[in-house]
Amino acid sequence: MRPGTSPPVLSSPRLPKSLLPGSRGCERNSVLLGKVGKSAFSLVEVVIALGIASFVLVPLMGLMSVGIDAFRSANDTSIMTQINQRIVSELQQTDFSRLITDKSDNPIPAGSAGLKDSRYFDDQGNEIVAASRPDGAIYEVNTRIAPEPALPGTSNNPNLATVTVQVAKNPEGASLTASPATLLWPSSGAAPVATFSTLIARNK
Numbered sequence: 001m002r003p004g005t006s007p008p009v010l011s012s013p014r015l016p017k018s019l020l021p022g023s024r025g026c027e028r029n030s031v032l033l034g035k036v037g038k039s040a041f042s043l044v045e046v047v048i049a050l051g052i053a054s055f056v057l058v059p060l061m062g063l064m065s066v067g068i069d070a071f072r073s074a075n076d077t078s079i080m081t082q083i084n085q086r087i088v089s090e091l092q093q094t095d096f097s098r099l100i101t102d103k104s105d106n107p108i109p110a111g112s113a114g115l116k117d118s119r120y121f122d123d124q125g126n127e128i129v130a131a132s133r134p135d136g137a138i139y140e141v142n143t144r145i146a147p148e149p150a151l152p153g154t155s156n157n158p159n160l161a162t163v164t165v166q167v168a169k170n171p172e173g174a175s176l177t178a179s180p181a182t183l184l185w186p187s188s189g190a191a192p193v194a195t196f197s198t199l200i201a202r203n204k
Contacts, residue, residue: 077194079125080167083139084196086127087119087165091143096202100147100161110148110156113183118142123171133173140176140191142166144183149199159202168193 041049091099101107102114120128120137128134144164148156166185168176174190185193 076169076192079121079123079139080169080194081196082125083121083141083167084165084194086125087141087143088163088196088198088200091163092200092203096159096161096200099163099200100145102145108145108147110158113144113146115178115183116143116145137173138169138171140168140170142168142176142178142183142185161200163198163200165196165198166193167196 098105100114103117106114108114118133119141120130120134121139121141122128122136123138125139128137130137133140142165144166146162146164147160148158149160149162150156151160164184168185168189168191170176170191172191176185176189176191176193178185184195187193187195
């Protein structure tokens with residue numbers, strides 16, 4: 001600053017007229033700010049909303065669980081049926097004299113029954129060929145052959161054999177023991193079992 005000159009006068013910043021106390025604009029802005037403050041949810045409202053949401057979602061989650069179980073059960077039934085159809089189709093194409101032999105190739109006498117070798121399948125229904133239970137086996141198969149079944153009103157038919165296929169879902173490898181009398185697994189054993197029965201006639 002040069003000698004003899006007065007210091008500059010600093011003016012304070014001026015507010016817009018709409019923001020000056022007592023103006024309509026100031027009153028309008030105060031009203032808007034008040035509305036914004038009042039639009040927030042209170043703790044009680046949040047708790048009530050969460051309670052209503054829980055009341056609706058919990059039953060839905062239960063229905064989802066039931067739906068998933070039903071889907072798995074239907075999928076297991078479908079795969080078990082496919083496995084049975086595959087085994088029966090193979091046996092229908094087998095020579096009848098070999099069909100009515102047990103897993104040791106011994107002829108099965110009429111009026112009795114014998115077992116074929118156990119078979120194993122993965123979760124897609126593809127066979128896993130192995131002498132004993134292999135890793136990755138999900139389904140286990142028990143096949144019983146009963147030659148010359150007695151049909152209603154007739155005597156034993158030497159040209160027929162009853163094939164009973166049991167498919168068990170046994171991913172844990174639980175021990176499945178067939179009844180000595182029937183050579184069949186119990187339906188309420190260590191694993192769920194589906195039992196199929198088919199008559200096969202001599203084709204040659």
